[in-house]
Amino acid sequence: MGKILEIYRSSENCPIRTVLDRIGDKWSILVILILGEEETMRFNELQKSMNDISQKMLTVTLRKLESDGLVHRRIFPEIPPRVEYNLTERGISLLPHIHSLSDWATKNIDGIRRSRAKSGN
Amino acid sequence: MGKILEIYRSSENCPIRTVLDRIGDKWSILVILILGEEETMRFNELQKSMNDISQKMLTVTLRKLESDGLVHRRIFPEIPPRVEYNLTERGISLLPHIHSLSDWATKNIDGIRRSRAKSGN
DNA sequence: GATTTTAAGTTACTTTTGGTAACTCAAAGG
DNA sequence: CCTTTGAGTTACCAAAAGTAACTTAAAATC
Incomplete structure (x- = not known):
C-alpha cells in the first residue's frame, strides 16, 4: 500500500482531493x-478569450480561484467598473x-479520439 | 498571444479541453x-479504496476511462462475476x-486552507 | 435632458451531472 | 429454498452548471 492511498483513505483531510475538487471543475484550469x-x-477580456463561458460561471470560477489564493483580483473604483485579474505566486507555481498535463493532452488527443470512436463515443 | 490560447479559441477541436472535460470530473483522477x-x-476493491464513491459513479467513471483508452477492463466469465481493472499504456503515461499535480497539492494545501479561511471559505 | 452604452457583475430559472437506495442475475453454501 | 456474493442497473432526488434578463452609475450620443 503506497503513501498516496493511505492519505486518500483519511479522506476528510486529503490534500489532493481538497485541491482537485476545486481546480477539477469545468473552467478553473482554463x-x-x-x-x-x-x-x-x-x-471581459477573459470571457472573450474563453469564448463560451457565461458571465455567471466566470464570476463563480474567479471567486473560487481567488479564495484559494491562486488568482488576485484588483478593483479600480471607476464607472463603468474595471477589475483586473492575475495569477498570484501560488497560481504561478501551479x-x-x-x-x-495539457502537453500530454495534445500528444494523446488523436489516440483518445480513436478510442472514443471505437467504443461508440 | 501564445500558442495555447489560439488552440483554445478554436474550441471545437481543442485537445486540452476535450481531455480535461473528462478527467476533470469528480473521480477520474482518483x-x-x-x-x-x-x-x-x-x-469492489476500487470502491473500498475510494471509500465514498457510489457503485453507479464508479461504473460511470470506469466506463469513461475505458472508452478513452486509459483503463483496461477484463471480465472473467464466473459467477459471482469478476472484473479486473488496470491502466493501459496511455493511462500509465498520464x-x-x-x-x-498531487505533489503540488500536498505542498500547498496549508496555504490554500489558510486562504480559504480568510475569505470565509 | 432622455436614451444608449459600458464593465462587471446578480437573479431567477432550466438543464445536466452527481448521488442514494433498492433491485437484478446466476450459482454456491447452509 | 433462502441467503450470500460481485458487479453492476434502475428509478428517483439533490447539487452544480448553464441561460437570459436585469442592475448600477456615469459618460457619450441624439
Missing part, C-alpha cells in the same frame, strides 16, 4: 492557463504542472 | 492514481503528470 499567458486581464 | 499504485484491482 482560466489559470490563460492568465499564465496574458499576465493581467480584465473580466502553472508548470497544468502545462505538462 | 481512479487513475489508485490504479497507478495497485496495478490490478477488482471493482500518471507522472497527475502525480506532479
